[in-house]
Amino acid sequence: VRVAASRKNRAPGIADVARLAGVSITTVSRVLNDPEQVSERRRAVVLASIEQLGYRPNEAARALVSGRQKMVGVLTGNTTRYGFSTTIHGIEEAARRRNMLVSITVVESEDPAHIRSAVDLVLSQPLTGVVGLEFDRVVSLALAQLPPTMPAVAASLTGTNASGLPRAYIDDELGARLATEHLLDLGHATVHHLSADYPTPSGHGRTYGYQQALRERGARVPPILPTGWNPLEARRAALEHVDDDVTALFCFNDEVAMGAMSALRERGRRVPEDVSVVGFDDTPLSSVWHPALTTVRIDFEALGRTTFDLLRSMIVGGDDVASATELPPALVVRGSTAPPRGGGA
Amino acid sequence: VRVAASRKNRAPGIADVARLAGVSITTVSRVLNDPEQVSERRRAVVLASIEQLGYRPNEAARALVSGRQKMVGVLTGNTTRYGFSTTIHGIEEAARRRNMLVSITVVESEDPAHIRSAVDLVLSQPLTGVVGLEFDRVVSLALAQLPPTMPAVAASLTGTNASGLPRAYIDDELGARLATEHLLDLGHATVHHLSADYPTPSGHGRTYGYQQALRERGARVPPILPTGWNPLEARRAALEHVDDDVTALFCFNDEVAMGAMSALRERGRRVPEDVSVVGFDDTPLSSVWHPALTTVRIDFEALGRTTFDLLRSMIVGGDDVASATELPPALVVRGSTAPPRGGGA
DNA sequence: CTGAAAGCGCTTACAG
């Protein structure tokens, strides 16, 4: 015996529901999209049929009609590092609350072929919109390739909005200023800066805020000390570049700070007695690190949520969409900073 | 003047390409899906038209016809913690190589409403298949709700495959055994275990391997010390549960180990002189931690890639699909372990 | 409040 409703192994479709409920396909569609329009009696019958069949609307078909999927695409240079993964989590959470799916596409490098293939992948789906994690140049390049018809926003830092898209961003320039002023307030003559990927845009805001704070206080502005992203690279960079006259070190982020502290320890320099160290981000480990890390707290979850909301208001709202939302950082003073030896402020 | 090809603001479609190239829609489709079938001359014309128009096939339409999107769904309990985010990265990388998109859906809790809504979200798209990060019970519950028609595989640990799906998994039971034996070999009378979420399934394999190793060596098997996932919880748990007679501590993962070491330090107990500590995972920070952390290296990237490959061979291959692939861990000895005070082996 | 019909952008037998 053949079951009437079964078309091979396909999941039940709207036609199956209509047949079982004894109504037209149009009515089933209305129950799904604008229930008020359907009489209470029919609505109940349709809902019961949906339940009985375990029917779920096929989003691909919906997308074909509407030209838009219930899905936002995330374009990012990385998925695992703290700031990236936490921002993605914020986006995912906000999207889920709106019943939207999130797709992830990584842009591997600035190689045009990588840019191109990431953009192709994103555009292969009729997404509702795109959120770019514009923390560095790769994503800016990819965002620039998006057609203007595709709604797009960026989650970024102060100085990394090369795409010019509407954005939410961490005011990391302010964060750097807070960190630097904290160290100067402790009595350090000046502050050195270990910056990842300098001089790429990733740390522009931080570098600028740091240098501005030094200038305003009339402190000497030392050359930037370059490092890579991960703790081991930071360790190597610190071994190479952090001289013995450094008494205060402001680091690109917490992981870099931890790598640097490993190097300082190897050099026999104590933190904070000989050198004060400040991180950036306030990762979960910074408070169990020894000494507990003074750092700048960043709310990446909120960045993700805010950016998603921005995209959403661009698409549905239309009217007064803020073109930029700023998220403030906060200084968290712990054990890795102290006045310099031989007297502070 | 109206441009012929423009249907409102829609992106160019296959019909636009066909018109420009002076061929049928069928021919354009063939150039895309089975180029051999089209004469070289026409193929060239079609490709030129595609290029000129910037045409990209609409995956939603393709999905509607084929019943399958070029997209795999990831079902996970978390997106930010080390093992999770690294595994997701492995999946994303493998998928991108196959020109497939990855969607992320988080199962918030074991609450049936959360399970249900995560499953609904996943099934709303005609995905090629689903990869569940079956590291704990939430995802097992969600995977169990998937209809049998949806191809699904799991990335898991030794003891967390409650779904019974084909899987790739970390042999964390072996990892725990290696860690425990290392500590016994150093001369410790026994080893204590700080386990996250004990006795949920997350750490079953680890707990079992650890206890087996103790039993085989005739060492006393102490009660499990429970902790939460993050470093601060681990710190609190260690302050509460790690007594002064503990000389060797095997921890659920590196972050738990770091939290525990913070607690030991506060208690005035030195690592490794007074207490040896072993972590699990080998996160990037474990080598810059002080003392550098002895741990068990896990290749979560490979886990992600392998699981994706498994899904793929289930879908395309069909024949001899391995129902389980095991990924071996490796002990990495660093500075946090040493013989006990008063003589080792 | 309800339904028949057109159409979203593709793929795929089928016929030549």
Add this chain to the structure above:
DNA sequence: CTGAAAGCGCTTACAG
């Protein structure tokens, strides 16, 4: 090697 036509599962004017 090529094309006309049906159909994937929905939504949305349009007509009643």
